[in-house]
Amino acid sequence: GQNIDQPTEMTATEGAIVQINCTYQTSGFNGLFWYQQHAGEAPTFLSYNVLDGLEEKGRFSSFLSRSKGYSYLLLKELQMKDSASYLCAVMDSNYQLIWGAGTKLIIKP
């Protein structure tokens, strides 16, 4: 079967760095997406990785290792507004997104 695993909840301090991990087993792979979802709102796109390595976008970076079925999202210089759920999704061989349950990130002052 297809499976995406990520931690349910993480807590970090304002100004710090946090790494949110995602492991996956899917039928085929056409890329991995990270989305941010604030409570009561729609998911919004953060990053897309299809090749191994690190992609950096400002305070956010995303890493992919296809051989290990593993990705992480790295958030630097955390701000209170980063409190949200972070969703990992893998595009399978049919170009459909398979979603993880999301990681709720709590930022403390």
Next chain:
Amino acid sequence: NAGVTQTPKFRVLKTGQSMTLLCAQDMNHEYMYWYRQDPGMGLRLIHYSVGEGTTAKGEVPDGYNVSRLKKQNFLLGLESAAPSQTSVYFCASKPTPPTDTQYFGPGTRLTVL
């Protein structure tokens, strides 16, 4: 551009009632999707469409029907609502390249009593 809009934002139904959720996008996207999001679970695909006049089943299609008569609109119907269909429903759209990102609407919170 309004992006992706959904109507209504909230709805309460009684078991057995029917309703239609409307999704509209003004980005000329070919692909449109309906998902449901439940606590502790990932987004699950209900139905999707790869173009005007076409629809296909996703992971959890039972109890739902869809139509895509116009490119900009994607309708999700519940013929006989059940408490198990209490959820937040999200519509999304994306351009033609299959690996493009999906853009989401604000969601519809549906409660079935």
